Amino acid sequence: MVRALNFSAxxxxxxxxxxxxxxxxxxxxxxxxxxxxxMSHRGKHYDAVHSEAKxxxxxxxxxxxxxxxxxxxxxxxxxxxxxxxxxxxxxxxAGYILTGSWSEKALQEAxxxxxxFIVASSKESKYRSxxxxxxxxxxxxxxxxxxxxxxxxxxxxxxxxxETNAPLVADMSSDILSRPLDISxxxxxxxxxxxxxxxxxxxxxxxxxxxxxxxxxSLSKFLDYxxxxxxxxxxxTPPTFSIYMLxxxxxxxxxxxxxxxxxxxxxxxxxxxYDCIENSGGFYRGHAEKGSESHMNVTFNLPDQELEKDFLxxxxxxxxxxxxxxxxxxxxxxxxxxxxxxxxxxxLADFMKVYRKNHxxxxxxxx
Amino acid sequence: MVRALNFSAxxxxxxxxxxxxxxxxxxxxxxxxxxxxxMSHRGKHYDAVHSEAKxxxxxxxxxxxxxxxxxxxxxxxxxxxxxxxxxxxxxxxAGYILTGSWSEKALQEAxxxxxxFIVASSKESKYRSxxxxxxxxxxxxxxxxxxxxxxxxxxxxxxxxxETNAPLVADMSSDILSRPLDISxxxxxxxxxxxxxxxxxxxxxxxxxxxxxxxxxSLSKFLDYxxxxxxxxxxxTPPTFSIYMLxxxxxxxxxxxxxxxxxxxxxxxxxxxYDCIENSGGFYRGHAEKGSESHMNVTFNLPDQELEKDFLxxxxxxxxxxxxxxxxxxxxxxxxxxxxxxxxxxxLADFMKVYRKNHxxxxxxxx
Numbered sequence: 001m002v003r004a005l006n007f008s009a010x011x012x013x014x015x016x017x018x019x020x021x022x023x024x025x026x027x028x029x030x031x032x033x034x035x036x037x038x039m040s041h042r043g044k045h046y047d048a049v050h051s052e053a054k055x056x057x058x059x060x061x062x063x064x065x066x067x068x069x070x071x072x073x074x075x076x077x078x079x080x081x082x083x084x085x086x087x088x089x090x091x092x093x094a095g096y097i098l099t100g101s102w103s104e105k106a107l108q109e110a111x112x113x114x115x116x117f118i119v120a121s122s123k124e125s126k127y128r129s130x131x132x133x134x135x136x137x138x139x140x141x142x143x144x145x146x147x148x149x150x151x152x153x154x155x156x157x158x159x160x161x162x163e164t165n166a167p168l169v170a171d172m173s174s175d176i177l178s179r180p181l182d183i184s185x186x187x188x189x190x191x192x193x194x195x196x197x198x199x200x201x202x203x204x205x206x207x208x209x210x211x212x213x214x215x216x217x218s219l220s221k222f223l224d225y226x227x228x229x230x231x232x233x234x235x236x237t238p239p240t241f242s243i244y245m246l247x248x249x250x251x252x253x254x255x256x257x258x259x260x261x262x263x264x265x266x267x268x269x270x271x272x273x274y275d276c277i278e279n280s281g282g283f284y285r286g287h288a289e290k291g292s293e294s295h296m297n298v299t300f301n302l303p304d305q306e307l308e309k310d311f312l313x314x315x316x317x318x319x320x321x322x323x324x325x326x327x328x329x330x331x332x333x334x335x336x337x338x339x340x341x342x343x344x345x346x347x348l349a350d351f352m353k354v355y356r357k358n359h360x361x362x363x364x365x366x367x
Numbered sequence: 368m369v370r371a372l373n374f375s376a377x378x379x380x381x382x383x384x385x386x387x388x389x390x391x392x393x394x395x396x397x398x399x400x401x402x403x404x405x406m407s408h409r410g411k412h413y414d415a416v417h418s419e420a421k422x423x424x425x426x427x428x429x430x431x432x433x434x435x436x437x438x439x440x441x442x443x444x445x446x447x448x449x450x451x452x453x454x455x456x457x458x459x460x461a462g463y464i465l466t467g468s469w470s471e472k473a474l475q476e477a478x479x480x481x482x483x484f485i486v487a488s489s490k491e492s493k494y495r496s497x498x499x500x501x502x503x504x505x506x507x508x509x510x511x512x513x514x515x516x517x518x519x520x521x522x523x524x525x526x527x528x529x530e531t532n533a534p535l536v537a538d539m540s541s542d543i544l545s546r547p548l549d550i551s552x553x554x555x556x557x558x559x560x561x562x563x564x565x566x567x568x569x570x571x572x573x574x575x576x577x578x579x580x581x582x583x584x585s586l587s588k589f590l591d592y593x594x595x596x597x598x599x600x601x602x603x604t605p606p607t608f609s610i611y612m613l614x615x616x617x618x619x620x621x622x623x624x625x626x627x628x629x630x631x632x633x634x635x636x637x638x639x640x641y642d643c644i645e646n647s648g649g650f651y652r653g654h655a656e657k658g659s660e661s662h663m664n665v666t667f668n669l670p671d672q673e674l675e676k677d678f679l680x681x682x683x684x685x686x687x688x689x690x691x692x693x694x695x696x697x698x699x700x701x702x703x704x705x706x707x708x709x710x711x712x713x714x715l716a717d718f719m720k721v722y723r724k725n726h727x728x729x730x731x732x733x734x
Contacts, residue, residue: 004400008407011607019394019402026390027383033371033686035386037566037612040375040689073440073568074589077603081587112586194604199404201440201568201606219479219586220448222441236444237561239568239606240378245404319400322407 005344008322009152009297009335010174010195018248018339037241046240050233053247060250060258061176063183063206070205070225071233071243075192076102076173079203080109083169083188086217086225087144088114095119095142095166099158100127100151101328102171110146119145127154129292133162142166144187150175152195153326155299155333156292161185167211175296176204177253178338179263187211188225193242195296196338198249202242253338262338263295269336269345270295276349283356287331301331303362308332311355318351372711375689376519376664376702377541377562385615385706404608413607417600420614427617427625428543430550430573437572437592438600438610442559443469443540446570447476450536450555453584453592454511455481462486462509462533466525467494467518468695469538477513486512494521496659500529509533511554517542519562520693522666522700523659528552534578542663543571544620545705546630554578555592560609562663563705565616569609620705629705630662636703636712637662643716650723654698668698670729675699678722685718 006013029036032045039046054069063069072078088094088110096107098121110116119139120131139145145166150157152174161168167187176191183189188207194200207225217224227235256262274293277284277300287299302308308331315323325331336345373380396403399412406413421436430436439445455461455477463474465488477483486506487498506512512533517524519541528535534554543558550556555574561567574592584591594602623629641660644651644667654666669675675698682690692698703712 001395002400004405006401006405008405008410010604011405011408013405014402016394019405023390023393026393027386028368033369034373034688035381038371038373038375038378038380038386041378041567042694043375043689073442073606074445075440075603077589078441081589085586109587109589112588192604199606199608200408200604201609219452220476221479222444222448222476236442237377237559237567239440239566239609241566241608242568242606321401322410327409 002319004321005319005347006321007334007336007340007344007348009326009333010192010337011200012195012322012335012337013339014198014245015249015252015339018245018252022245022248036244039240041234041237041240049240049244049247050238053243053250056247056250056254057204060253061181061183061206066208066210067183067206068209068212068229070207070228071238071246072203072205072228073201073239075200075203076171076190077105079171079190079205080106081113082217082223082225083144083146084110084113085219085223086212086215087167087169087188088116089143089215090114092143093117093141095139095145097121097131097136097145097147098123099130099148099156100154101326102151102153102173103146103148106146106148106171117142122156126287127151127156128287129289130156130158136162140165144169146171149189150294150296152297152335153299153329154287155294155297156288157294157296159291167208174337175294177259177262178266178296180259193246195335198246199242201239202246204246249339256338265342266295266336266338269340269342270298272345272349273298273334273336273352276352280352280356283359283362284352296335296337298334298336299325299331300333305330307359307362314355315351320348320351369686371688372686372714373688374701374703374707374711374715376693376700377559377704378567379562379689379702379704380706381565381612382616382619382706385612385619388615389612403611406607408601408604408607416607416611416614417605420610420617423614423617423621424571427620428548428550428573433575433577434550434573435576435579435596437574437595438605438613439570439572439595440568440606442567442570443538443557444472446538446557446572447473448480449584449590449592450511450513451477451480452586452590453579453582454534454536454555455483456510456582457481459510460484460508462506462512464488464498464503464512464514465490465494466497466515466523467521468693469518469520469540470513470515473513473515473538484509489523493654494518494523495654496656497523497525503529507532511536513538516556517661517663519664519702520666520696521654522661522664523655524661524663526658534575541704542661544626544629545633545663547626560613562702565613566609568606569613571613616706623705632709633662633703633705636707636709637665639712639716640665640701640703640719643719647719647723650726650729651719663702663704665701665703666692666698667700672697674726674729681722682718687715687718
């Protein structure tokens, strides 16, 4: 098999050894004569899978005992509603920092539920950067402050998390487990698994236990975090196979040196592409501003849309998958999550260099 | 490999040919060099999987054009909240018929949202039967009437669906696709996949389009059925691998003769066990009353708890998996969903007969 050069934004590439192991034990899990997906979520085999995945994530992300890990469903989109349903009470205000389309969607769901306040936004500059702390409005008195740690569509990322007066809630769907993190800074963070953690269908939530317990959702027991906190995410049938795959990905992440090892590798991969863009003499133009570039999604344009179409077509012919920009903004995007191998990124950088050489007279006319 | 004799209540047995096919193409889907779970949910490969699964379900369940099929997440438990959040408006009342623990949970979630009314209940008789229409209270003027078509814990099932004045909403998690059904009778039905349809992590919803469109959920766009109706269940990243598995299970169901073929087989399997119970001279006692017995979950007791424990222990030693009754009521339960082979049920019936012969002096002292 020739492995695809998969730069999809999510669902995204998974580590080949993980896929091969899952394949090997797919029909007959540990000699039981059953697939893991045929087993009761309250039986001993799945129980071991569930608690091992949790334990590995706790260690890898250095989750303190003040926080608890949950495995939910519905993706980040469900969290957009669950967060305000639990933490935005009548008479209080939730703060949002807008850094892209997903932040906007999170805000829109909160607006349906209660009072919101935009603490900062880079919308006017086409979401090319993460707003600096000096541009924030007053964040005191908020029930929480919501941010999006990495912006898949625009290719920007928070490289540090400023202190805030409010409990910090973060959507980390597209950069969880890509670098070391101080979890104690966050009241709650969440991530759909399908970028860095596994297949789609499971959402990881890491919640400050006391803060979460001091809130509730009167409208729905199912949509109350405490329901899942109290039941170790076994209130109802969890997405068992997705959590099994998550566990295998976490085992692989340990072998890569954990978040330190992964962060080093991710930086190296990102620099290969950003250097290629920067040294292209204006042929490629990165969307993100200096200092805000994502190490997960490298977004760029070519001098015009016709050339972009040609570039994407030729890249597809060469076996590069998923380089189209998000349908909402176009352009090009290389998603280089944890499981995208360095060799694939090197091949892409080489392809980009050759493509530029083949179009010597073209470049952006900067204004 | 010796295949396990899997009678789990869910996640439950899947057809072996389905597992083998998924294993074969797990790492390299159709020669793409990628797993199906690594692919964009907006790409052509997944698109074919998604629309084929939908088309197969439409044909198998004879879904009329008035209705639309959705693939959601969160299981039946999320539907318990979503249904009243969408259809139970201020000033109106939702009706519930209680036939077991899951009906009660559905009711409890609705009570958090609005006014409810218990149209009928078999709780006082330990949920041994489905209430007959003559025992219903007045069901006029309700915004909808919610029922649970099969009760996994108590082992009862609706064998026909009476006419009602209200839009009928059904939780079909544990008997969907087990028999032919007149979908036009239902305003909305839903089912977690992990019993008859595939692995856990995907919920099938079949909704009357006009009725659904005439309601909305002001609190959450994500929890509004119309959001998913308008986007062909691609509003956010769906659980792609679970939907892929669902598609394979549906293909297998076609090969079994569709719902007619499956219903015949399921009846045969159920009769094997119910006959064994009935002809045990009072050694086994079925929980469900005549006429309400489930063809999916056969629940029974032995004369005392000690003997039950011994029976379950010996059964486990013989390789029978998942025969323990639900932790809330104890006893024994054999779940014999579509994918449980006739041969496995025959082996269980044989085991039950031999076990009874080995305990000749014991029987229930009926009062």
